[in-house]
Amino acid sequence: GAVVSQHPSRVICKSGTSVKIECRSLDFQATTMFWYRQFPKQSLMLMATSNEGSKATYEQGVEKDKFLINHASLTLSTLTVASAHPEDSSFYICSASWDRNNEKLFFGSGTQLSVL
Amino acid sequence: EDKVVQSPLSLVVHEGDTVTLNCSYEVTNFRSLLWYKQEKKAPTFLFMLTSSGIEKKSGRLSSILDKKELFSILNITATQTGDSAIYLCAVHSGNTPLVFGKGTRLSVIA
Numbered sequence: 409g410a411v412v413s414q415h416p417s418r419v420i421c422k423s424g425t426s427v428k429i430e431c432r433s434l435d436f437q438a439t440t441m442f443w444y445r446q447f448p449k450q451s452l453m454l455m456a457t458s459n460e461g462s463k464a465t466y467e468q469g470v471e472k473d474k475f476l477i478n479h480a481s482l483t484l485s486t487l488t489v490a491s492a493h494p495e496d497s498s499f500y501i502c503s504a505s506w507d508r509n510n511e512k513l514f515f516g517s518g519t520q521l522s523v524l
Numbered sequence: 525e526d527k528v529v530q531s532p533l534s535l536v537v538h539e540g541d542t543v544t545l546n547c548s549y550e551v552t553n554f555r556s557l558l559w560y561k562q563e564k565k566a567p568t569f570l571f572m573l574t575s576s577g578i579e580k581k582s583g584r585l586s587s588i589l590d591k592k593e594l595f596s597i598l599n600i601t602a603t604q605t606g607d608s609a610i611y612l613c614a615v616h617s618g619n620t621p622l623v624f625g626k627g628t629r630l631s632v633i634a
Contacts, residue, residue: 442621450626451624452567501566512558512569513558513622514569517565517566518566
């Protein structure tokens with residue numbers, strides 16, 4: 409199956425630090441990638457849809473100035489949590505699809521962010 | 525608004541038991557329903573269902589879709605402790621990203 413690599417797997421940082429998370433599709437080109445956030449014991453919450461070469465589409469309630477998404481190439485999308493605060497602590501997961509309809513998604517292994 | 529509801533939210537069974545997980549949905553322009561298994565990290569894909577009445581099977585897991593009644597079930601037979609996970613149901617409609625249910629947390633005890 410397709411492989412999506414997400415890095416880093418874990419980040420512990422001080423409040424005010426900006427954190428960058430990378431999501432790469434290793435063996436396919438992904439025109440669209442998705443970023444999710446997951447709180448403990450809760451389901452995945454879609455944050456934004458990242459399209460290669462264009463601005464990301466953010467879901468309602470997600471601050472675009474706080475969660476900066478860049479999709480510079482067909483295999484790489486990055487999520488930067490700007491000036492992270494403790495309430496940003498969460499599990500962030502990316503996913504990518506190789507089909508045009510974005511039905512079958514492959515997920516990265518996730519990033520656990522802890523902001524002190 | 526598209527909605528996916530899973531039940532039960534949590535379930536504890538003994539090894540060897542058979543479990544049935546439920547997923548009902550209300551979406552416009554349904555395209556497919558997907559099941560994922562999430563252990564410690566990211567969800568792993570189990571099944572994608574697009575047609576009613578056709579059972580998909582993988583080892584001890586099977587799933588079926590009813591597009592008339594708008595639900596799907598995921599069956600796990602002869603459960604093992606390694607089946608303990610959160611099982612997520614997601615529905616794809618049109619061009620929108622997947623809508624996820626809250627998941628069913630399955631705990632299999634020896």
